[in-house]
Amino acid sequence: MKAEDTVTIDLRGKSAFSDYMVVTTGRSNRHVGAVAENVAKALKETGIKKVHVEGLPNCDWVLIDSGDVILHVFRPEVREFYNLERLWVQNTATAKTV
16 A cells, blocks of 8 residues: 555563554555555454554544554654654664564
Protein backbone atom coordinates (compact mmCIF):
# COMPACT_ATOMS: atom_id res chain seq x y z
CA MET A 1 0.00 0.00 0.00
CA LYS A 2 3.10 2.21 -0.07
CA ALA A 3 2.95 3.55 3.45
CA GLU A 4 5.84 5.91 4.12
CA ASP A 5 8.51 6.36 6.80
CA THR A 6 7.75 3.10 8.58
CA VAL A 7 9.49 2.64 11.92
CA THR A 8 9.47 -0.47 14.12
CA ILE A 9 10.06 0.05 17.84
CA ASP A 10 11.07 -2.95 19.94
CA LEU A 11 9.11 -2.85 23.20
CA ARG A 12 10.04 -6.31 24.50
CA GLY A 13 10.84 -6.09 28.19
CA LYS A 14 9.82 -2.43 28.26
CA SER A 15 6.05 -2.68 27.91
CA ALA A 16 3.43 -4.99 29.32
CA PHE A 17 0.94 -4.37 26.52
CA SER A 18 2.92 -5.19 23.36
CA ASP A 19 6.22 -6.48 22.00
CA TYR A 20 6.50 -4.16 19.01
CA MET A 21 5.06 -0.86 17.87
CA VAL A 22 5.02 0.04 14.19
CA VAL A 23 4.48 3.65 13.17
CA THR A 24 3.87 4.60 9.55
CA THR A 25 2.41 7.40 7.46
CA GLY A 26 -0.24 7.59 4.77
CA ARG A 27 -0.36 10.54 2.40
CA SER A 28 -4.05 11.39 3.01
CA ASN A 29 -7.07 10.29 5.03
CA ARG A 30 -8.03 7.94 2.22
CA HIS A 31 -4.53 6.43 2.09
CA VAL A 32 -4.41 6.01 5.90
CA GLY A 33 -7.77 4.19 5.79
CA ALA A 34 -6.71 1.94 2.90
CA VAL A 35 -3.44 0.97 4.61
CA ALA A 36 -5.22 0.23 7.89
CA GLU A 37 -8.03 -1.78 6.29
CA ASN A 38 -5.59 -3.88 4.27
CA VAL A 39 -3.38 -4.59 7.28
CA ALA A 40 -6.38 -5.54 9.45
CA LYS A 41 -7.71 -7.82 6.70
CA ALA A 42 -4.32 -9.49 6.23
CA LEU A 43 -3.95 -10.06 9.98
CA LYS A 44 -7.35 -11.74 10.15
CA GLU A 45 -6.54 -13.87 7.09
CA THR A 46 -3.36 -15.11 8.78
CA GLY A 47 -5.40 -16.33 11.73
CA ILE A 48 -5.02 -13.53 14.22
CA LYS A 49 -8.47 -13.44 15.72
CA LYS A 50 -8.31 -10.50 18.12
CA VAL A 51 -7.59 -7.52 15.90
CA HIS A 52 -8.83 -4.26 17.40
CA VAL A 53 -9.06 -1.22 15.11
CA GLU A 54 -9.68 2.38 16.23
CA GLY A 55 -9.87 5.59 14.23
CA LEU A 56 -11.22 4.38 10.87
CA PRO A 57 -14.11 6.88 10.73
CA ASN A 58 -11.75 9.90 10.55
CA CYS A 59 -8.56 8.27 9.26
CA ASP A 60 -6.27 10.91 10.77
CA TRP A 61 -4.72 8.28 13.02
CA VAL A 62 -5.71 4.62 12.89
CA LEU A 63 -4.52 2.20 15.54
CA ILE A 64 -4.48 -1.55 14.93
CA ASP A 65 -3.83 -3.71 17.98
CA SER A 66 -3.08 -7.34 17.20
CA GLY A 67 -1.71 -8.19 20.63
CA ASP A 68 2.03 -8.59 20.15
CA VAL A 69 2.20 -5.76 17.60
CA ILE A 70 0.48 -2.39 17.61
CA LEU A 71 0.38 -0.43 14.36
CA HIS A 72 -0.20 3.31 14.17
CA VAL A 73 -1.03 4.74 10.73
CA PHE A 74 -0.97 8.55 10.65
CA ARG A 75 -1.48 11.41 8.26
CA PRO A 76 1.85 13.32 8.15
CA GLU A 77 0.68 16.31 10.22
CA VAL A 78 -0.86 14.13 12.91
CA ARG A 79 2.24 11.95 13.15
CA GLU A 80 4.44 15.01 13.55
CA PHE A 81 2.15 16.45 16.24
CA TYR A 82 2.02 13.31 18.42
CA ASN A 83 5.58 12.16 17.66
CA LEU A 84 5.19 8.71 19.21
CA GLU A 85 8.64 7.66 18.10
CA ARG A 86 10.23 10.31 20.30
CA LEU A 87 8.19 9.17 23.30
CA TRP A 88 9.19 5.55 22.95
CA VAL A 89 12.65 5.74 21.42
CA GLN A 90 14.01 7.96 24.19
CA ASN A 91 12.95 5.20 26.62
CA THR A 92 14.04 2.25 24.46
CA ALA A 93 17.31 1.35 22.88
CA THR A 94 16.07 0.13 19.49
CA ALA A 95 13.98 1.61 16.73
CA LYS A 96 14.44 0.54 13.13
CA THR A 97 13.29 2.24 9.98
CA VAL A 98 11.83 -0.26 7.55
